[in-house]
Amino acid sequence: MALINENYLKLPGSYLFAEIGRRVAAFKAANPEANVIRLGIGDVTRPLPSAVIEAMHAAVDEMAKSESFRGYGPEQGYSFLIEKIIENDYAARGIKLDTDEVFVSDGAKSDVGNIQEIFGVGNTVAITDPVYPVYLDTNVMAGRTGALGGDGRFEGIVYLPCTAENGFLPALPAVKVDMVYLCVPNNPTGTALPKAELKKWVDWAKANKAVIIYDSAYEAYIREPEVPHSIYEVEGAKEVAIELRSFSKTAGFTGTRCAYTVVPKTVMGYTKAGEAQQLNKMWNRRQTTKFNGVPYVVQKGAEAVYSPAGKEQVKATVDYYMTNAAIIREGLKSAGLEAYGGVNAPYIWLKTPNNLDSWAFFDKLLGEANIVGTPGSGFGPSGEGYFRLTAFGNRETTEEAISRIKTRLKL
Amino acid sequence: MALINENYLKLPGSYLFAEIGRRVAAFKAANPEANVIRLGIGDVTRPLPSAVIEAMHAAVDEMAKSESFRGYGPEQGYSFLIEKIIENDYAARGIKLDTDEVFVSDGAKSDVGNIQEIFGVGNTVAITDPVYPVYLDTNVMAGRTGALGGDGRFEGIVYLPCTAENGFLPALPAVKVDMVYLCVPNNPTGTALPKAELKKWVDWAKANKAVIIYDSAYEAYIREPEVPHSIYEVEGAKEVAIELRSFSKTAGFTGTRCAYTVVPKTVMGYTKAGEAQQLNKMWNRRQTTKFNGVPYVVQKGAEAVYSPAGKEQVKATVDYYMTNAAIIREGLKSAGLEAYGGVNAPYIWLKTPNNLDSWAFFDKLLGEANIVGTPGSGFGPSGEGYFRLTAFGNRETTEEAISRIKTRLKL
Missing domain, CATH: 3.40.640.10 (Type I PLP-dependent aspartate aminotransferase-like (Major domain))
Structure with missing residues (x-):
């Protein structure tokens, strides 16, 4: 009888991104006119360097x-x-x-x-x-x-x-x-x-x-x-x-x-x-x-x-994302939120306002500003009460997201 | 103290291909004029299909x-x-x-x-x-x-x-x-x-x-x-x-x-x-x-x-190798050797003559015909007394190898 590696059964399901997908789909169904911006993605969007x-x-x-x-x-x-x-x-x-x-x-x-x-x-x-x-x-x-x-x-x-x-x-x-x-x-x-x-x-x-x-x-x-x-x-x-x-x-x-x-x-x-x-x-x-x-x-x-060309092109792409990171980080701060990271990394980690839990803030950000991020609790127990935004989007969308956070998020 | 996975220590070194390399190098050093043909390789040689x-x-x-x-x-x-x-x-x-x-x-x-x-x-x-x-x-x-x-x-x-x-x-x-x-x-x-x-x-x-x-x-x-x-x-x-x-x-x-x-x-x-x-x-x-x-x-x-083009090109490449396989298989048989495989696979498995062990046949084939193959004992204890040749070479080299086996190998 072929026994399995029972350690696998200790793992919970891959809940985080599935649950994000479920909540976004439900929101879109209820608000078909909303233009949802995704700042939760941990994937790059700029093309490969020409070199x-x-x-x-x-x-x-x-x-x-x-x-x-x-x-x-x-x-x-x-x-x-x-x-x-x-x-x-x-x-x-x-x-x-x-x-x-x-x-x-x-x-x-x-x-x-x-x-x-x-x-x-x-x-x-x-x-x-x-x-x-x-x-x-x-x-x-x-x-x-x-x-x-x-x-x-x-x-x-x-x-x-x-x-x-x-x-x-x-x-x-x-x-x-x-x-x-x-x-x-x-x-x-x-x-x-x-x-x-x-x-x-x-x-x-x-x-x-x-x-x-x-x-x-x-x-x-x-x-x-x-x-x-x-x-x-x-x-x-x-x-x-x-x-x-x-x-x-x-x-x-x-x-x-x-x-x-x-x-x-x-x-x-x-x-x-x-x-x-x-x-x-x-x-x-x-x-x-x-x-x-x-x-x-x-x-x-x-x-x-x-x-030489490759290094220059890579630097330009990283700079592009890091400019996004600065826009997000400074935008969050000027909106009155506590924001960390974004200086040596393409990730911005924000403390949820009013001690909201990570998922409550997810719902609030999606509902009020139509922005998708990643609940911090998905990365471990000490991520509870935090939230991740990423700098991998394009410039226009990133700027629009920050503008919405400043004008539409009720803090 | 970081313990290692001690199961790794049970494995002997990757002896087979290193030992083949060592023996071929020694042979070439002693016989710089010899034109050595490699029929031991398990890797393809034809380019990718144009599709x-x-x-x-x-x-x-x-x-x-x-x-x-x-x-x-x-x-x-x-x-x-x-x-x-x-x-x-x-x-x-x-x-x-x-x-x-x-x-x-x-x-x-x-x-x-x-x-x-x-x-x-x-x-x-x-x-x-x-x-x-x-x-x-x-x-x-x-x-x-x-x-x-x-x-x-x-x-x-x-x-x-x-x-x-x-x-x-x-x-x-x-x-x-x-x-x-x-x-x-x-x-x-x-x-x-x-x-x-x-x-x-x-x-x-x-x-x-x-x-x-x-x-x-x-x-x-x-x-x-x-x-x-x-x-x-x-x-x-x-x-x-x-x-x-x-x-x-x-x-x-x-x-x-x-x-x-x-x-x-x-x-x-x-x-x-x-x-x-x-x-x-x-x-x-x-x-x-x-x-x-x-x-x-x-x-x-x-x-x-x-x-459609890809399928045709793949078939042509596989046919090419299988023609090599038939040349090797039939050539070995007509040279008086017992040969298996090569009908549904690109590998030909031959029984060493006169009960030579696999490495002794390796040395004989290299020394007399200047051909490199793979000793069967390298694939497990029951491979002892066998020898692998592969059909992945080019046509000319494959034909030359078989001609040498027929004319130069002392059986």
Whole structure:
């Protein structure tokens, strides 16, 4: 009899976006004349940079001829891309990496989901709260948790609350933790960790032989000089941190799929007997066994992100979104709302007025201003009373949304 | 302290292709004038069909404009592709599938590697022997085995020998088995299971509430009418079988990455308490949590495989490889060797002459005919004494290789 992985049954349904869809549909049915603006979407809207388009066309043409056709590539990614990543994203910041420390993949979501496989099931995991749900869900699936409690927290997971009260800076765990996920800049709060804060985490991990899984998918949005672009800017991080990056939000690759994960050869995990093992070797084994690399055409597109034209085009797109972010953030503030994030990230995290719960504010914003956002409680218990807006819309719609918030929202 | 997944330590190094590389390099160093032909490669060499090239160019152009840009797509794949898959690969053979029973992915290797996650760790797994190593390795990593024994077999795995003695037809397990991997047409033996054999497996799975993971990545190479193109041609299979397909060997997508897995809603797994659970729902949860879909450009390319021009071009490429297969198979036979496969698959499996072991024949073939193949023992203990050649080379090289085997190999 084929038994299932019963850990899956611990997960509640994917309620958040389904419920948003249901409420929006009901509102539209009741108000067919309303022009609903979506500022809840976590997906980019600007086209791929033209340097990427040109590179992809050229790569497609290569696939059309026997002489230049590419079959299986290295599971870890082509060296033409890995070398560009190291040169631009790391060496330029004084970080030295070997080519076999960078693993190109089809997305940060895949890497976030898969990286936990190389760790023991008995490890205690810490996550910041609120946070991108994949960190938690994949550890539930792997059996690193107990059941979901009535308080919205899974037994066995260490939640690190990040709220306005602590400036969205997670405190070091008070209990034993073996793996911690840090998302910097953060989805959903839009906040980042300055170098001094990050150093506390690196020191903590070294002292505890813990591993930091550092998701910096939104690195391209960092503007403040005190926020490191890579955790490896912090001394000692190469002994304890795995860093995940993506082309999705940097260069519009959400529908094109390319990301990478850095696993320095100096990061160790341990056997129960206490013997140190290179996580780099384990991740290499995982990827070569269960993955067959990113499409050649896509890797050529990603390579073009690092060309002079590509860099300029990517910067223009990120600037476009960040101007949206400033419009939203300042607009909310001038409307009298408390708003966070939006400075080093494309997300704006607002405190709901009058202590409304997240869903009540969702209904209010939809009903009064015809704007769809994302209830903060969908990202974890400490997201209750908050709400996420994103900067990925177009300029006109973003401006219209803020104008409505100022004029139509009854505060 | 971050503990590792110690199951990884049970795996031996990826020895096979590294050792082949080492021996070829040593041979070339000693014989710099030798013109070495590689017939060991499991990768395609013909370019992408022009219908695919055109569709990919058009899709790249869509990504260049805001109006037609595509961000995140459905994790399960776009319906434009899923509908074509169902219509052409299933409905045309009388098999009815719903669109939510087909999951598009970045490769059969990924799906083969990941599908075991939805199953309990305590299940007993059976694999045919010899076979594609990913079935075994991913179950070792998941902890469904004990240690590797001195006989080359992992404790806890049920090996089903497939040799010339039993006509490469695996016998039903004599012990309790919960999950079985069948690769049809088979890599490496190049043989297939006729419908009557497959029916035994479906009946066995139903009687035992077991699940068949049916890898038919080489389906496009089936020529004999008694070999089903899908396991769902067998009555009852939709209750017990998950089927994996790929565009890799069909349409030259090894470097372009697209595949799909069919999980009918009628296939059940069970809780320890005996409650039936839809594996379709579990796989959907796995894919939506840990995967973000296949690039839009690639899915448009895969869709074009089903256009009238695409079908014709794919058929021409498969015919090309199968002509190579016939040349190899008949050439080996006329050279006095025992050869199997190559009729419904691009692989030819030969019995080594004079009871040479697989590596001894490797050295003999390389030394006398300057041809590189793959030692059968690399695919499992029952592959010892066999050797794999593939039909994916070009015509001229394939003919030259056979001519050398006939004239230079000392039998």
